[in-house]
Structure formats: structure tokens, C-alpha cells
Amino acid sequence: RHSVRTFATCARRMAQPPSAHTIAVSQAQGVARGLTGAIGNTPLIRLNKLSEETGCEILGKAEFMNPGGSVKDRAALYVVKDAEERGLLRPGGTVVEGTAGNTGIGLAHVCRSRGYKLVIYMPNTQSQGKIDLLRLLGAEVYPVPAVAFENPENYNHQARRHAERLDNAVWTNQFDNIANRRAHVETTGPEIWYQTGGKVDAFTCATGTGGTLAGTTRYLKDVSGGRVKSFLADPPGSVLHSYFSSGGKLVERSGSSITEGIGQGRITDNLQPDVDLVDGSLHISDEKTIEMVYRCLDEEGLYLGASSTLNVVAAKEVAEKLGKGHTVVTVLCDGAYRYAERLFSRKWLTEKNLLAAIPEHLQKYIVL
Numbered sequence: 001r002h003s004v005r006t007f008a009t010c011a012r013r014m015a016q017p018p019s020a021h022t023i024a025v026s027q028a029q030g031v032a033r034g035l036t037g038a039i040g041n042t043p044l045i046r047l048n049k050l051s052e053e054t055g056c057e058i059l060g061k062a063e064f065m066n067p068g069g070s071v072k073d074r075a076a077l078y079v080v081k082d083a084e085e086r087g088l089l090r091p092g093g094t095v096v097e098g099t100a101g102n103t104g105i106g107l108a109h110v111c112r113s114r115g116y117k118l119v120i121y122m123p124n125t126q127s128q129g130k131i132d133l134l135r136l137l138g139a140e141v142y143p144v145p146a147v148a149f150e151n152p153e154n155y156n157h158q159a160r161r162h163a164e165r166l167d168n169a170v171w172t173n174q175f176d177n178i179a180n181r182r183a184h185v186e187t188t189g190p191e192i193w194y195q196t197g198g199k200v201d202a203f204t205c206a207t208g209t210g211g212t213l214a215g216t217t218r219y220l221k222d223v224s225g226g227r228v229k230s231f232l233a234d235p236p237g238s239v240l241h242s243y244f245s246s247g248g249k250l251v252e253r254s255g256s257s258i259t260e261g262i263g264q265g266r267i268t269d270n271l272q273p274d275v276d277l278v279d280g281s282l283h284i285s286d287e288k289t290i291e292m293v294y295r296c297l298d299e300e301g302l303y304l305g306a307s308s309t310l311n312v313v314a315a316k317e318v319a320e321k322l323g324k325g326h327t328v329v330t331v332l333c334d335g336a337y338r339y340a341e342r343l344f345s346r347k348w349l350t351e352k353n354l355l356a357a358i359p360e361h362l363q364k365y366i367v368l
């Protein structure tokens, strides 16, 4: 693993890949300074079967290898560092966030390693497993009634008010805090550019807060002079695909998806500055996403969550659109560990009407 700064510096200087000497020097400096030093610099994995099938290079950024197990570790570190730099968070302070998922886990790791308390608000519809995990990572967790964002009792507003009541506390506000997207401008983007030696034609990923898509797109567009194409991948129940394909109209949110952590009903502040840089969008059905969960496991040995495999489907479709010889990069956001009892359960798949989406020869993986 290399330091983030080394990657970013190399990528900035890069007309060509860094020399063997540069790599040797950065490896010699490869000791992570505490847990937060181990966030990022994840491998870029070639998905062999899909690459052969499409005649393209399809590459997945292995974000499941971050210490907290997801891409959100990067944003967690950046929102905490940003609060420190602004003087909003001093030693012994408290971070407050509204989240039901990976951001909370990332924040829990970052806060423990830097000596902050963490308070998490989440809708009370979330599983006991998630609450237990956050608590054992040291967070104080408040499950609150699952009400709409417009209602002042929504978990996000409760998180904000909690931080306001405390001294030396910050509401990190992942959706509209642009330190989130900066994590990807400064780390994910440069890493992809460095790891591909600048040979990347397209980037695609789904959006939750929009940090990953917007930040990575911004960097890759800037460094390539606009040559790298960027595509949004969107699940059912999100409005972004229709926003992009209708030339910017926001419709009411309706429908739902088996994916977690992605899909959006508005243009967040993280997405806003770069929304015009996105070249196109793809709507990916749950049928395609679930089939790819099983294909990635069977063909590549990759045990991936549904947002990751939605991204892989999108990368395959972008590759087919661009034609042979192109390189398409996407994000493997997290592993299947936290979703196994659903994704590999016959009962759940039947309830969701998704059993038929899994080819016969892959059904041997349905063991729960």
C-alpha cells in the first residue's frame, strides 16, 4: 500500500506511469500511520470474465478492502478531518451523523482511532445487527421513528439538533458536506488514474450522497482534459436516471430496490457542482444486479454487495456501448457480508420475485 499523497502526486505529474524508482520509494514509506492511514489505496481488480466477454478492460476498485469494509471510509475520514481543520472539532469532541449504514461504520472506526465520541441517529426500521455493530464499535445509537425528511423528527434533523446542543460537537452531514466529494477528488480519482497509467476511457458508479460519482468524475475529467467519460448508474426507486435522461427534470420518488446505500431523490450538494460533467446514465434493474452478485462470486471469487454488482452491470453496459478495446472503471463499494441473509436466501429471493433472475447453474449458491 502506498500513501495517498504519493499516489496523488504521481497521478498529477503523470503523462506516463511513475517510474520503478518512484514506486520503490513509496513502498519504503508504506507504513500506515494508524487506522486512518490504511483508508484508500485499494487495489483495482480486473474482472477477467467480463473483460474477455466484452473485449474491454473492466476494472473494479476494491473498496470493500477499506478498514471499515466500504467506500464510505474515505468520506468518513474527510468529513472528520474537515471539521478538525475548521476548528469545529477539538480533542475529545463528538461527531454526530444520521446514517443507517456504511458511513456510520466508517465514522465509528475513524472516531475511535482519533479519540472522538460518535453519536448515530437512524430510522428504527433498521436491523438489530446494524445497531449492535455500531454499538460494539463504540457509537451511541438512537433508533428513531422512520419519518420523511420534511418531518422535524426525521433522523437527520435529530442528529443536527443533537450536535447543536453539545459543545465541541459537529454534525457531519454526509449528503451536503462537500468534504465528502473532496475525498474522491483527492484520493479515489488520482488512484484510478495512477493505477491505470492514465489508460481509462470511462468511469461509472451509482449514487447515494453522490460523493463518489461527483468527486471521481471531477478528477478524471480534469486530469484527462475531459477525455474520460462518466456515467451514472441508477437503481429502481431513484430519480437520477430520469433527471439525466429528461435533461434535468426532477420527478417524485417511487418504487424500490434490493440495493442499499444508493438511489437518491434530489441533487445533493455533493453532486451539484459536477452534475453537468456526467455524460449519461443507466438504469439497472434488480434482476440484473442480483444475477451479477452470483456471477461475480462464481466467475471472479468476489463476494460483493448489491450496489457493487449494480456498478459492475453498468460497467459492462458502458463497455458494450463504447466497443472493444476500451477501459471502464467502476467501484466495488462493499462486500456481501452484511447482506448475506437476504442475497443468498431462497425465501427472500422468492419474496422479491428474483429467483428466476439467477441462472440455473448459479443456484447452488442459494444456501440460506
Ligand code: PMP
Binding pocket: 070, 071, 072, 101, 102, 103, 206, 207, 208, 209, 210, 211, 212, 213, 260, 261, 262, 305, 307, 308, 333, 334
Ligand atoms: N454503496 C454502498 C453500499 C453505500 O453504503 C453507499 C453510500 N451510501 C454507496 C454505494 C454510495 O456512495 P456515495 O454516498 O459516495 O454516493
